[in-house]
Ligand SMILES: O=P(O)(O)OC[C@H]1O[C@](O)(COP(=O)(O)O)[C@@H](O)[C@@H]1O
Ligand SMILES: [Mg+2]
């Protein structure tokens with residue numbers, strides 16, 4: 001792995017996340033440590049959720065919870081468990097003023113008067129894969145609030161465009177568990193070492209290849225894709241690219257981040273605005289992609305330039321290797 005360049009964090013692979021966070025903070029002159037602690041709180045909650053995922057089958061916590069979320073999707077037990085774990089850890093941590101969660105219709109105001117951060121979170125991504133032991137994830141975006149700390153959280157604090165994220169990342173619960181994040185100074189990945197209970201720096205200054213030979217789309221809805229998307233998929237097939245679709249956004253994204261490729265969830269007849277949610281799925285992965293040299297659009301414009309109108313709004317999503325997304329977005 002190349003030596004970290006210019007303002008990137010220089011730490012040997014093998015360092016733990018905590019040490020990296022401290023080092024990262026030094027790069028921010030006016031840092032007060034609150035964002036650092038917030039990232040630690042997320043990483044900690046991720047360890048707890050990781051343990052619950054690993055033993056879900058044993059503890060009988062797989063299956064449906066018996067209620068629907070605001071999107072009308074059936075909540076899985078682990079969706080609800082993960083949502084509780086992250087909300088609780090962030091509340092206790094005291095660094096977050098409010099949360100937007102996929103599993104909650106409204107903003108969760110944590111009444112942490114002194115806190116200046118807002119978090120948007122998909123506690124468990126890839127819910128359809130929970131019970132079948134396929135990789136799943138958690139996705140998060142962090143913003144600084146606009147209204148002064150201590151005052152009630154306003155809509156303007158939470159409905160901010162992706163370009164205003166101060167940090168973003170995901171946790172991948174796969175064959176190994178990884179914590180991947182950015183604070184706007186490159187992307188770094190940490191692999192969880194359960195016997196130590198530590199996240200260890202394993203992927204430093206991650207770069208997404210500019211091109212790839214993998215396309216990732218649910219072709220089951222192919223007939224209702226618009227002609228441009230169909231044309232791009234045909235181009236991929238003409239070129240002999242491989243089709244890979246895990247059905248867990250975080251896992252499909254992570255593969256393309258490492259190997260190159262494109263993930264597309266376009267608008268369809270069933271989902272005219274696509275399926276994925278701008279605030280807690282697309283913005284975070286867009287920031288990671290761009291920080292790693294990739295790109296993310298809704299097929300027309302840069303995802304992070306989209307001004308959000310509602311907490312759970314959906315957008316078509318094209319993300320991955322820069323040249324592939326450029327071509328697919330034409
Ligand atoms: O089954 P489909 O329509 O292809 O959708 C799969 C997509 O939906 C998601 O499961 C949506 O995320 P949630 O599981 O968090 O609701 C993505 O992870 C995945 O890429
Ligand atoms: Mg999701």
Ligand SMILES: [Mg+2]
Pocket residue numbers: 079102122123124125126127
């Ligand atoms: Mg989810």
